[in-house]
Amino acid sequence: MTLRPTDIAVYSPAEVDIVWSDGQRRRYTIGELREHCPCASCREKRKAAPPPTGALPVLSLEEAQPLKLLGMQPVGQYAYSVEFSDGHDTGIFTFEFLRELGQAVE
Helix, strand or coil: CCCCEEEEEEEECCEEEEEECCCCEEEEEHHHHHHCCCCHHHHHHHHCCCCCCCCCCCCCHHHHCCCCEEEEEEECCCEEEEEECCCCCCCEEEHHHHHHCCEEEC
16 A cells, blocks of 8 residues: 555644555655755755865855745656755655654654
8 A cells, every 4th residue: 555645734934744544644844855855966065075164155046045945846747846945946855765764743
């Protein structure tokens, strides 16, 4: 049986809850979702060598603001495309991958 989201709701400005078809509710921070984005560019960025110690990153205006979830759109019957306030929107989070993330809540 493939688990599927049955309800998605913003819990707080920094968190979203997903209720799964087996009844489990999981809470995800927006930062966690962004950090684990499965798109090719994010995977490459995570593999890259860390910047030199003391180097300060140059951030866009969007990246300098608190991270927000702008939307989650279904992709077929297997995933969600997630749009973040930093302008990133290319990650496709499969149901299986989403279920591995977050924390179960009562």
